[in-house]
Amino acid sequence: MTDMALGADTLRPTAHYTAEKTWLNDPNGLLHYRGVYHLFFQNNPNGRTWGDMSWGHATSTDLVTWEHQPTAISYTDDEFVFSGSAVVDVRNTAGFAQPGETALVAIYTSAATPDSGAQTQSQALAYSVDEGNTWVRYEGNPVLDIGSTEFRDPKVFWYGGEDDGHWVMVIVEATNHRVIVYTSNDLRAWTRASHFGPAHAVGGVWECPDLFPLRVEGTDETKWVLIVSLNPGGIAGGSGTQFFIGDFDGETFTAENLTDSAELEDYDWLDYGHDYYAAVSFNNAPDGRRLMIGWASNWLYARDTPVYPWRSAMSLVREVTLERRPDGAYAIAQRPILPESGIEVHRFTAPKGERAVATVSNSDGERVTITAGDGALVVDRSQAGENDFHPDYRPAAAAPLPEGDVDVTIVVDGPIIEVFADGGRVVMTEQVFPARALDRFEVS
Template structure:
């Protein structure tokens, strides 16, 4: 889940009320008229993609957490449903995952049924018998996710900790395999691994961390395999979100590559550097957090969604009555880069039919000596501009949102953020730029680096042009 964010700045709600409809994205999911944050329970079942999410059903800032629910058949067009797992006076429903228990290991399903099982963090309130404790609990659905019942003997895993959360559960092995849970001891910067044969009883297996970026607490882990290109091998990817202390400041999502034997994850590469830029990040922008992947996606695809915001200013962004959006769905694969290292590349799932989403594909000069700016604007001098600059000498791409409409609603929001140029032929860099309401996603050289940023232009960003960057 997440730490309690700072309170909204004075006057934040009147500013939000002045926002205009052009800021609501089309392909980036937003709640109808409430707050959302972390994606939860990502699952494909019976031809439907399920997106659950942290939701304050009482307002448009962070508050009592429930699991909201949306579904899609194409990963672009989402339908919001009633809250799936509501909070109670005794329990807030923090982040977690969902599985299809096709072997009926938990015994929830009757003949001819398949139980969908949500594994979530119970964050117990002062009104409960265990105030302040975070423990792992279950809810199940016997009607393909339309309604959910809490397990009568919750919680199923309670260590007595106040910072034990965000379980991601998946099946490891064949019919003789077992369930694996990765969760976090957040303030210890540790991923903890548990195993189970029935989802009801869990045994500790191993821990990983602290490692790499540890300035903030760790949250929302995920663990999954990806094929190594050109071989029959796989590598396991451990994803861990961090707040604060990310590469662009505030919230962010890092990853490790390594091996997993069903109980222990071992990283291929661990470095002692305290510089965030020396580690591996799923996104170099300010607005990509809590990224997790779908269980049981068809054809073995590894599909992820992140929360497109940052805890530094998430409560203050100028939209109304909704606040916050998800990222696009991204498909992940491994790529071997020119320096010989394997890295995760990400490819957006985009609308196949015409929509309000604007997608720009272009090649930009990036050889030594080249400095080029890609400028996105509304075509109106007062609408705001977003500048993406490529520096062939520094081998960086930067995104400047300091002149893009509303930027003064929070002091941490105006930013110029950078990602490395790590692919391509060195002479040019391929950019895919997706503009959808208040969200911009930039994919560099086939998604070897990405930058996701919120922007709040006074008018929609519709035009793009290139110009030489000013001399140093």
């Protein structure tokens, strides 16, 4: 199969965002402002592999139809623009807005390019006073520099009330497997407050942290969720995204779901598939909703996937909620935001004590099988088309399922399959590369 076999007019996904003709990876700067969702992302504007990293930009009003925008923050000869976040500075704490203006402020990792003669990763600001259309780098950059080569991916949010709150940044010391908490009153001067980790999966570097509160469904209780991506060392091999649940007092996160086990299966994962990484949530989402999106790929083989002219896609946006299980433990549930048409959505139920096998296929016999039952959900992509483009493209992934009847929803959008089981408490995302659309469905 050649690159052209999965070109823009065949299997480019509809609801999973892709850059027009270039490479993308981690979502950045997710933000809702004045009715518009802003998706920034790691992008090489000059090619289809990782390279001149900049912040690409897309916008949406419904989270499923995305409009390409010009590059937001471009690389320079001395600086790659790595992952980060964006906030609405309604209080003008940073002083970037003039009277009558509101500044959107991006906090990103400034990574020294090879041509710069340096190797450091520091934190920098850029701001926009025209609703995210154009961005200006802060002249006082960097605003946080500890002299490290592995210090990146700041997620910033406001904590507390209007008059007594402060900015919080969670950021990783990647090779130390630590999430560091910093605080600030103005987004410019930052004070280290605490750290979390190492904990649970540490088989690769920690990246792309996120920290946010969730109300426990059906109660008045609120817990805090810390997201940490890991590469490699994920549950399915290669990239993965784990989470911790606990409490946060504005300076220190304390996890409640820690275990001494050394088994990956005993940790909490946002997604058990091969292709879900760097998931972060939108700041300022309306109605208090917690909306997340991840990169639907895996660093093991992302640079080699046989698609053209784009390479890599985002996951669907997922609404995240928190529940308390009968055993007292907390569980995250994820519900995909689906378009009204344009993709395939299938549902089936695996009755208690039985195994159900669903197949999505095409007229060429290419297929993916989804098996639910016997305490496990298995997605097998070994016969779904091209699978020899990289030796680390693995054929199957598995996730634990509870006893009892289990509902399963399968979303098929071009080369991306997302599977949501047990009310979205178990999720798997997989890339597949068939010659044509998987438009058939059956259950046995």
